[in-house]
Amino acid sequence: MAGVYRASRQWERIIRQWVTEEAAVDLTHFKSERPNHKMSLWDPEVNGVRYLKTLVHNLATTLDxxxxxxxxxxxxxxxxxxxxxxxxxxxxxxxxxxxxxxxxxxxxxxxxxxxxxxxxxxxxxxxxxxxxxxxxxxxxxxxxxxxxxxxxxxxxxxxxxxxxxxxxxxxxxxxxxxxxxxxxxxxxxxxxxxxxxxxxxxxxxxxxxxxxxxxxxxxxxxxxxxxxxxxxxxxxxxxxxxxxxxxxxxxxxxxxxxxxxxxxxxxxxxxxxxxxxxxxxxxxxxxxxxxxxxxxxxxxxxxxxxxxxxxxx
The missing domain is CATH 3.40.50.150 (Vaccinia Virus protein VP39)
Structure with missing residues (x-):
């Protein structure tokens, strides 16, 4: 069906605000910055509880x-x-x-x-x-x-x-x-x-x-x-x-x-x-x-x- 392959409205917003053409010019620090926090890594500054729960969950799997x-x-x-x-x-x-x-x-x-x-x-x-x-x-x-x-x-x-x-x-x-x-x-x-x-x-x-x-x-x-x-x-x-x-x-x-x-x-x-x-x-x-x-x-x-x-x- 024509027109199915397109960005969601969520990703249209992400592209507009963070994953921009300008942001891709200099990749020196991008893995620690907002573009990558939207592409592959949750921002640790605003996702602390998410990371804490992930840590606890993973540690729980190691308990005997x-x-x-x-x-x-x-x-x-x-x-x-x-x-x-x-x-x-x-x-x-x-x-x-x-x-x-x-x-x-x-x-x-x-x-x-x-x-x-x-x-x-x-x-x-x-x-x-x-x-x-x-x-x-x-x-x-x-x-x-x-x-x-x-x-x-x-x-x-x-x-x-x-x-x-x-x-x-x-x-x-x-x-x-x-x-x-x-x-x-x-x-x-x-x-x-x-x-x-x-x-x-x-x-x-x-x-x-x-x-x-x-x-x-x-x-x-x-x-x-x-x-x-x-x-x-x-x-x-x-x-x-x-x-x-x-x-x-x-x-x-x-x-x-x-x-x-x-x-x-x-x-x-x-x-x-x-x-x-x-x-x-x-x-x-x-x-x-x-x-x-x-x-x-x-x-x-x-x-x-x-x-x-x-x-x-």
Whole structure:
């Protein structure tokens, strides 16, 4: 039939506005610009949620049966209206996808039955929620800023049952000396996920000293370094926010965070920076999916029970 082969009205508009004759003259950057965003690639600046859901969907296909079992045991994950997808009938978001992987990594290196856990910087509590839903720990202590603790206390009260919530202790850093508050209490496991990199180096050292005195094992998941790539976020929060971010954490070297060789080269520095003292050794370490420049490590004291031998400040 004559006249069937023609552009749709949608594409007539795209041709008129973006895929123009002028745009085809210089192809130097076209794959990162609007013409290609209309021809073959969704614009990441305006399709962030689409890409986030795609990431979660693809990661969900990699989870093993143990990962899904942890998620099933972790109820009320829908609280807070997360950006989520469904895979095999189960809702999953990026936060809890990471949490099931974190807990899976931890439980391969330590027996969590009746364990006493110290988490420094718990965010809103996703890892705590997942760990308590899957293991019968004796106690779980959260040390955090008071402002963040408003979220974790409220969220964990909403998602945990009374027995689980009763195991929690909240220690706001502004209200008391943390070392004094935890004096005489030994923990089987310390946890830090993504917050050491946002503290001053002196604060990180204080926490590592505390872990050295009070914990028998440590799980840490943080970036291996910093980045200055403006294309990733447009530096939308301004130069002051960027400068302040560059001042934090023990690892402040700038690297190409999407170069796997550059990330791998930074791993020895990561392992050394988060080892609490010479009395500790790495039991396991690995790339922390999905972020290209995050690493995770599990450390254990070389002499079991030695935490009690070290005096408090």
């Amino acid at each position: 049966p143990d990962d899904w079992a942890r998620l099933r045991r972790t109820g009320r994950r829908e609280v807070g209206d997360p950006v989520a997808v469904r895979w095999h009938g189960m809702q999953v978001c990026l936060d809890y996808l990471q949490a099931t992987l974190e807990v899976g990594f931890i439980e391969r290196s330590v027996d969590l039955r009746a364990a006493r856990v110290l988490e420094i910087g718990a965010g809103y509590g996703r890892t705590c929620h997942t760990l308590l839903s899957n293991h019968d720990v004796a106690a779980y202590c959260i040390v955090d800023l008071r402002s963040t603790m408003r979220f974790s206390r409220g969220y964990l009260r909403a998602v945990l049952d009374d027995v689980q919530f009763a195991k929690l202790r909240f220690v706001p850093v502004e209200d008391m000396d943390v070392g004094h508050a935890l004096s005489g209490i030994d923990f089987d496991l310390g946890i830090n996920i993504n917050s050491f990199a946002e503290m001053t180096p002196d604060t990180v050292r204080c926490y590592l000293d505390l872990i050295d005195r009070r914990c028998a094992a440590l799980y840490v998941k943080n970036p291996v370094g910093k980045y200055q790539d403006r294309s990733l976020d447009g530096h939308v929060e301004g130069d002051e926010a960027r400068w302040r971010a560059m001042e934090t954490g023990p690892l402040r070297q700038v690297l190409d965070i999407h170069d796997d060789q550059a990330v791998r080269a930074a791993v020895p520095g990561f392992l050394a920076a988060y080892r609490p003292s010479a009395d500790w050794s790495e039991v396991a370490d690995a790339w922390a999916v999905p972020w290209s420049f995050y690493w995770q490590a599990f450390y254990r004291r070389k002499r079991p029970g030695a935490a009690a031998d070290r005096p408090d400040d």
